[in-house]
Amino acid sequence: MKEQEKLERQKRIRNFSIIAHIDHGKSTLADRILESTSALTQREMKDQMLDAMDLERERGITIKLNSVQLKYTHTDGVEYIFHLIDTPGHVDFSYEVSRSLAACEGALLIVDAAQGIEAQTLANVYLALDNDLEILPIINKVDLPSAEPDRVKQEVEDVIGLDASEAVLASAKDGIGTDEILRQIVEKVPPPQGDPSAPLQGMIFDSVYDTYRGVIAYIRIKEGTVKPGEKIRMMQTGKEFEVSDVGVFNPKPVSCDELTVGDVGFLIAGIKNVGDSRVGDTITNAHNPASEPLPGYKRMNPMVFCGLFPTDASKYNALRDALERLELNDSSLQFEAETSQALGFGFRCGFLGLLHMEIIQERIEREYNIELITTAPSVIYHVQMVDGEMKEIDNPSNMPDAQQVEWVEEPFVKATVMVPNDYVGAVMELCQAKRGEFKDMKYMDDTRVNIVYDLPLTEIVYDFFDQLKSQTKGYASFDYEFIGFKESNLVKMDILLNGESVDALSVIVHRDVAYERGKAIVEKLKDLIPRQQFEVPVQATIGKSVIARSTIKAMRKNVLSKCYGGDITRKRKLLEKQKEGKKRMKSVGKVDVPQEAFMSVLKMDKD
């Protein structure tokens, strides 16, 4: 393509994302846009085209990003090139969201006409504003009986400060408003800026591993041009590769001659590991490099850790293979071998957050068919040792003895809770109970309040979200961001079964709540661990002192004396179930412990 053609084409490109709270209709609108721009024939349409993994479909969330190139003929008769970049919809992936937003010039902000703005929406709008995006508000689901488009419009203006006068009133489900949205994209979203002949700057906003082709980097070209055969350099890692293929998604990958300013597509360059193609990194030409990388790169560090152990010890190698494969696709997943006295050989794994953790666990169990025992998630602690060393502890069982510790710091987050004003009291009470520090409270309108607290991440990992949901009847929406480490009075609490400490059950807790939590854990374990042939004491200890105790009574009677006539099959099923249950237990010392017990230190009922 000639220079002039490139510049002319650039003016016809519009790059945008969709920002929405879960269930506000993002995927449905994406589908409507795909249909209306004839990217897909009706036959190719599966509902919610962009959510690829089964897991995503089931949970109604997007985990891996997708981008798609669309052709749209405007009312002026000109054909425009749209790139729709999908964003993950969860706080665990906010860095990915910020990078995919950085690949755009505009964003469609979908707000549910009945629900209004939610905490998650707000967080993503701020990310979009940080990236200087043109934001087009869309009030969706206006066909619902409970829709209040005017109130929600007002909320968009008051809370976010956007001009909502031209907000599209839409019903993505019924295709209402789609044409208007497409028109506004052309008219309001600015075309990409940049010089096709400048040194290459391409931003990676996602990368996936393909068994046949290696790493496929999803990139947005900010400056310059890239084509197969060129040598590229990753500006953060310094690694160099030769480009073998570039192309766009329509939504199937289609190779093309080159990618130039404004293009959003893929790049394949014999990269073996997603760790060499990090989200946020800048791709440049190795022979004619840009002077600086694009701003905003961050190395993502895991925030939540847990031990994953195969129920069946012989599956250890299979588990390692599974983690290695998942890691190929997910540079934020970390793992290292861990040996637990209680659970045997497994892996200590680090995740971006709880959802990320659940997703990985589910994928291992489903896609790799390995049954897992998971320990309660933990955060990372900074432990200042008496000898001056600073240790990072992500596994409670590795916490050094109290005598060697000067102080311990734990990660804190800024938590934003948006809630109807009836529940302000409940939310504040909960945050206080979770050792929160009040920061801010604002009325967004007559009925909705935005509450900000600094909270220890460990409390979020523990049960904050469940409690928030139950105490606000599900009306609260919640978001958080990591802010840093703060010193806390933390102690390690061990759990002893039959007098033996079970490393996988150790937790780090704040001293003020240690007694209460210890009591709750031993009671819960008493109920979860079936009776054994002998009496089993369950103790919670801090150092050498026992702070709580319960007893699992010895098994006295377990025999079916009921008469089933000649129905032997039924007897057999009962016994098989019993045997199966036993198999899924781990022998800790002489005690058979079911899997749920290891998570029990996490999921605690309120009373």
Next chain:
Amino acid sequence: MAKGLYVHIPFCEYICYYCDFNKFLINNQPVDEYLEALDRELASYTMDKLQTVYIGGGTPTALSAAQVEKLMQIMDRHVPVTQLKEYTVEVNPGDVGEEKLSLLKAGGVDRLSIGVQTFHDSQLNSIGRGHSADEAKETVQAARQAGFDNISIDLMFGLPGQTMKDWEETLDEAMALAPPHVSAYSLKIEKQTRFYNWWREGKIAPLPEEEEADMYELLVDRLESHGLHAYEISNFARAGYSSRHNRIYWQNEEYIGAGAGAHGYTGGVRYANIKPLNHYIQAVQEKGSPVQTTHPVTRKEQIEEEMFLGLRLYEGVSTKRFYQKYGCAAEDIYPESIQEAKRKAWLAEADGRLFLTEEGKLLGNEVFALFLLDDEPENN
């Protein structure tokens, strides 16, 4: 060749709160059509080697006298009644009188199993039984008067709210009647019963394991002291009165099951009949067979069943018989399980028999589960 025949009469005048057997309230049910279907089903089996018959339910005595008579005729048509060594019918206190009893007697029945459950009226009421303790006693007397001396009574323990004292009184009342056989079952709350719903709603709770175990121990002691020996985990009898029919199950031998929802084991195949009444009747009419599922028992399953059924018996499993039946020693098939169960003092071995200890009986399911195999055992 099947040694036993079980016949299911799935009708009841009321539904007990704990019962999850295949049963229907008798009002407006096609009882006569059912009996005709049973007649046809029975005609399809070979029964010349039969030694025992057991007619259970449901409530066989919920049938009218005329229907009882018809049932006896049907049985007589297909079953070699005179060669039987045992012919049992379950009867329910309150709904058998002289007339039905004499019909049974005339039909060749020589053993009655009477569903007493408990001798406390309030408890009978709270488990949904439609009779009183006095009626139960009267039924035993009436049975004797009708010429039945081989009488078994059913008792239940572990009932919600039942105390040790209650249970002891029930045992004393039972012993005062001097039955030669007692079956005693602990309550198990099963799905699709009123008890299950109440349990889920938190309205009733099963007794703690400890109390149930104590009740079981009291049961064994008390019956033993009256000469009723625990020949099986939940069955007790004076010498010569153990149930031959039930032994067929425990000794892993074959039997025919007839009637809606009945289970049978013939020619190495376990089968189950259709449960819903009308479907059962229709299947018999249209296909001549009401069998719904069949399962050929594998060698592995047969061995497992040999153990988990046989160990229920006082005498346990004969290692010699095991060897004769399977061509290898039980120790070779279960080298670890037998060791483990012995180490835990659940299992003992003497006089060529593997049998449960007293503790093993209380923890029977734990022991039985040890005898489920992971893989098909090798054939030698």
